[in-house]
Amino acid sequence: MRKLAEFIKKHKIITILLAVAILLLAKSLFFKDEAAGYLQETAEKRDIVTYNSFVGNVEPASDIQLVAQASEEVVSLAVKNGDKVKTGDVIAELDTTAIDYNIKLQEANLETAKRNNKFNISDAKHGYESYKESIDRGLNTSIESARTQMNSAKDALQDAKDEYEDAKKSLENGSYEGIQSIYLQREQAYRAYLSASQASSDAYRTYSSKYKEYTEAKKAYDDAVNSSAENIAILKTAMDSAKMAMDSAKTQADAADRSYENARDTYNDTDTAYKNSKKSILKKLESAVDTAQTGYDTAKKNFEIAEFQVNQQLESYEAAYDKTKALSDVSAAEIQLNQLKATRADYIIKAPCDGTVTQLSLEKGEMATMGMPVATISNLDGMQVNIKVDEYTIKNVHVSSPVKILIDAIDKEYEGILIEVDKTATVEGGVSYFNAKVSFTPDELVKAGMSVEVKLTRIDERNVLSVSQVSLQYNEDNTAYVLVKDAGGSMEQRQLVLGASDGIYVEVKDGLSEGEEIFYPKKFDFNMEEMDSMREARNSMMLGE
Missing domain, CATH: 2.40.50.100 (RNA polymerase II/Efflux pump adaptor protein, barrel-sandwich hybrid domain)
Structure with missing residues (x-):
């Protein structure tokens, strides 16, 4: 019986939960409600609170x-x-004469450095801003001189291009001065060439006609072999006459062809002379454009070089300004001064x-x-409790967390705080745990060595909508639902999104509203007051997960 009592004392929650389960089972077996149907429950707002529980002994605070x-x-x-x-x-004070002197000296040096830095920065800033302003206002002689030369070269290039384009147009229509006579000779030769070509064509058409007449007359003569001598003589005279006409047309056609060739050669000569003159003039103008382009490219490059050099100089001024500001940083001196002031606090022991x-x-x-x-x-007024936290519960234990300390011997509860948690686990017999320390303020009833229970809140959800755990049913995918009545009074499923649970009630985050009635099959016929009693017992003795 003594061992049973010790087991019950050390394992209160297990004992209570077993007792509750036995009562529920007995009730279901011996007091079963034979009426079929559902139990009804109202979704209400409750507090969902659970604890991690640890045991230990009261010890005085260390020195x-x-x-x-x-x-x-x-x-x-x-x-x-x-x-x-x-x-x-204050416990004691040490002599601060030396450190006070060092603090004043550091303050004076820092003030002097700040004053000198202010002037240096002002000078560097003025040099940078003045040079930049001369650039922005177009007063920098290097840039503006190069810009003027570049613009002049650009205008000269455009003039050369315009002159070239104008010359091309005037050369095409013969209005270009210095080539007009050659152009007119070419035009006259071209017209003579066209006329000779037409005359040659006409002469060859006449020759073709006479040739045809001759071949017809010759054929008539050759076909008249069996004709009379008189008819043959007439046909021969006609043939000879046609041959003479053909020969005369041939002579005229050859003469017209020679005239055509002469006119063509004359035209080609004048055209060649015109094209050569045109080419010479355009080449000269193209050369002028190339020269102007080279002048412009050079002037543009000179401008870019001048602009680059000026910008380099501006960057040099800016770099000098930035360097002056950087070298004027007194952060290190301020840190030293602050360190001296902080160190002075060590001279007053508290x-x-x-x-x-x-x-x-x-x-x-x-x-x-x-x-x-x-x-x-x-610390003779403060007390502490050393507790062991298993590795599965350590995630819920944090320094500065408030705790409740229950001392059964005097039946009192005290507020405390976690002041220390080991970073490394202690392993004994293959079991890992972490040492932690709880501090609390005792009264005259608390004595060193007393056994205590330390409770650390694990879940604390206040005034949240909840339903009993037994009212929940689950789908195959493990999502929860409850039964509610639709407008016609029939049962239907309502899917829920659940939150925290204390083992008796579970928080409903979505799916129900406060005051809604839910239904569930009669598994165990016990009322909500019994469930509340179970919940209160469980919360008061909740073990750490």
């Missing part, structure tokens, strides 16, 4: 030893052994916590050295 952070003479002691102190109370001075290691007038113990403060 804190204060050590000197500077080497100087102790000029005053504000406490004596046995005095109670509060956090921030209590880091509430407690009692249990030991003073120095007297006024003695020399303190860095790291030397000065005083010991013991």
Whole structure:
């Protein structure tokens, strides 16, 4: 029986849950409601709260030893052994003469540096802005001179191009001065060439006609072999006459052809002379355009070089300005000054916590050295509890988390706070756990060594819409639903989005509204008051996951 009692004391939640399960099973077996149908429930707002629970023993808070952070003479002691102190109370003061001198010297040097830097930055800024303004206002002689030369060269190039295009047009229509006579000779030769070509064509058409007449007369003569001598004589005379006419036409055609060739040669000569003159003139003008283009390209390049050089100079001024600002940075000096001021605070030794001075290691007038113990403060009013947190619960445990501390021996509860959690697990017998420490303020009833239970809130959802866990049903994909009545009074499924659960009730994030009635088959006939009792028992003894 003693072992059973110890088991029940150490495993309260398991005992309570087993008892509740047995009661529910007994009720379902011996007090079964024979009426078929559904149980009804109303969706209501409740608090969903669960805890991680740990056990431990009360221990006094550890002592804190204060050590000197500077080497100087102790000029005053504000406490004596046995005095109670509060956090921030002065324990002792060291001589600050030397460090105060260093602080004032650093402040003076910093002020001088800031003043000099201000003038240097102003001069560099003025040089940069003045040079930039001369560029923006078109007053820089290097750029403007190069720009003027470039624009003049550009105008000369355009004039050369215009002259070239005008010459091309006037050369085509013969109006270009210096080539008009050649152009007219070419035109006359061309017209003579056309006339000779026409005359040659006409002469050859006449020759073709006479040739045809001769061949017809000859054929008639050759066909008249069996004719009379008189007829043959007449045909021969006609043939001879046709031959003479053909020969005369041939002579005229050859003469016309020679005239055509002469006229063609004359035209070709004048055309060649015209084209050569035209080519010579255009080549000369093209050369002038090329020369103007080269002049413009050179002037443009010179302008770009001048602009580049000026911009380089501007960048040089800007770089000098930026460098002056960078070199004027006094952050390092300010950090040194702030460090000196922060270090001065070490010369005033203060209590880091509430407690009692249990030991003073120095007297006024003695020399303190860095790291030397000065005083010991013991927290006789505060208590702490060392707890072991298993590796599956550590994710819910954080320094500064509030906790509740239950002491069964005096039947009281205290507010506490987690002040320490190990970074590395301790492994014993293959089981890993993390040491943690809880601090709380006791009263006169609390004694060292008392057994306590420490409760850490795991889930704390206040005033959220919820339904009982037993009212939920699940689809094959494990999504939850409840039964509600439609407008006709028939049961229908309502899909739910669930939230936090304390094992008895579960939060409904979507799918129901406050006050809606839900239904579920009669599995166990127990009322909501029983469920609330189970929930209260579970929350009060919830073990860490």
